[in-house]
Amino acid sequence: MKNEKLTTDEYNALEFIRRGARTDRVNACVGRNAKRLAGLKMIAYARDGRVDLTEKGQQVLFLRACVEALTSLSGDPAATVAGDVAQFLVRKSHIAPREDGGFDVTPRGLESLADIQAQEPKK
Numbered sequence: 001m002k003n004e005k006l007t008t009d010e011y012n013a014l015e016f017i018r019r020g021a022r023t024d025r026v027n028a029c030v031g032r033n034a035k036r037l038a039g040l041k042m043i044a045y046a047r048d049g050r051v052d053l054t055e056k057g058q059q060v061l062f063l064r065a066c067v068e069a070l071t072s073l074s075g076d077p078a079a080t081v082a083g084d085v086a087q088f089l090v091r092k093s094h095i096a097p098r099e100d101g102g103f104d105v106t107p108r109g110l111e112s113l114a115d116i117q118a119q120e121p122k123k
Contacts, residue, residue, distance in 0.1 A: 004040055006060070009033060014061055017043055017053050062088075070094060070105060070113045078102040 006014075013033040021030050034051065037043045042057035053061075065085050072079040073095060081089075081103065089095040094109030105113070 007033075010037060011061070011064060013037060014042060014053065014057050017051050018058070018061060021051055066094075067113070067116055070109055070116075073103050074105045074110065074113060077104055 009029060010033045013027070013030045014037065016027050016030055021027060030051065034043065037057070038045065040056075042054055042060060044052050044054050046052060062085070065082060066089060069079075069081045069085045069089060073081065077098060078101065081095075086095065086103065089103075089109065090097065092108075093106055094112060095103040096106050098104055
């Protein structure tokens with residue numbers, strides 16, 4: 001299996017493509033990372049030179065949003081969370097809605113967050 005750990009710059013490139021980059025020459029960030037992201041099959045080139053996010057790329061961005069939401073909710077239960085991310089995390093029992101608004105991170109969510117943070121390289 002390939003090393004699929006992405007850098008912040010590579011995540012930024014995926015996000016830029018998701019928002020509508022037309023080619024990899026539009027943005028230096030996309031240009032620097034396009035070859036590796038294409039090799040990991042997270043982006044694909046159309047025949048007209050357009051860069052598109054693949055399903056795998058969309059999943060990677062969604063999972064990153066879920067991890068960021070869990071991290072922010074563990075510190076502040078009133079933090080804002082995107083609707084699709086909140087729906088997914090509630091369905092997976094990682095967060096639970098609070099009566100007064102916001103979300104609480106469940107023990108299962110805290111365990112998952114601890115596992116994810118243990119896998120990240122130390123800075």
